[in-house]
Amino acid sequence: MEVSGVYHAYRRRPVLRGVNLRLREGALVGIVGENGAGKTTLLEILSGELRADRGTVRHHGRFGYCPQAAVLNDALTVRQHLEFLRAAYDLPHLRRAEEVMDQLHFREYDQQRVGTLSGGTRQKLNLTLALMHDPHVLLLDEPYQGFDWETYGRFWDLAALLRQEGRSVLVVSHLAYDTARLDELWRLEGGLLRPAQEVRVA
Template sequence: MEVMDVHHAYRRRAVLRGVDLRLRAGTLCGIVGENGAGKSTLLKILSGEQSPTRGSVRHSGRLGYCPQRVVLNDALTVRQHLMFFQAAYRVADLRYAQEVMEVLGFSGYADERAGVLSGGTRQKLNVTLALMHDPQVLLLDEPYQGFDWDTYQRFWELAGRLRDAGRSVLVVSHLAYDTERLDELWRLDSGVLCAGAAGVTA
């Protein structure tokens, strides 16, 4: 993915001020920034959900996007969500989704309705839905919110597997946890993306 001179404003309030970013294949990268710094706006633009005021975003291959806000139908089971997204993504089978569920440790919840799941388990489903079509570029907005310590470790194991498989993985968070796991780290401050933070050299 290549991002060039991306600007965005809500009326007169500038949120992004010329963001440049390049995600290489086989890298695990992070963006950190305070709440309100424009991280979610940037991810919406990178995912194509929102158009920038100015600038361009280019990527090749399949794109996966896990938004911060979990968008699930409380009346549907985990399995029904997977089947719905299987049809939407035109995926032949659910084997890869089941592998992701196994890594995240919630395979036993397949027949539970989303409405009765804990916040952490709902987030596991959120991540699985973003991953189940095996995207080349994966954008994750606060992906481990609500995770317990074991699931948090499982998440980073999964992220490492994706990187080793040649995927581009971008994790966005307001806190710089476990930065030693990242290949590159940027800080979003006042709408400007600065390379290198918290001991990681981009």
């Protein structure tokens, strides 16, 4: 994924002031920033959900997007969500989704209605839906919110496996945890991305 000169403003308030980013194949990259820094706006532009005022975003291959607010229907079961997206993606089977469910340890919730699930389990489903079509690039907005410590560890194991498979993973969060697991860490500040180690400490 290549991002060049992305600008965006809400009315007269600039949020992104020329963001540049190149997400390499097989890279695990983090972006951190304070609340209101524009992280979700950036991800919405990268995913095509929002149009930038200026700049370009180029994807090479399939991408998956895991938004911070899961778009789930409380009346449907976990399996019904998977079947719905299987049809939307025109997938022949749910093998990839079931592999992710096994890695995150929530296969037993297959027939439960989403409205009965805990926040952490809903987030597991959110992540599974983003991965079930086996994307080359994965965009994750606060992906481990609601996870307990054990699931948090499984998330990073899954991210490392995706990197080994040559997938590119972008993790966006307001806090920088486990930075040693990342190949690159950037901070979104003042509408620009800067290498985290070069950011001025207040």
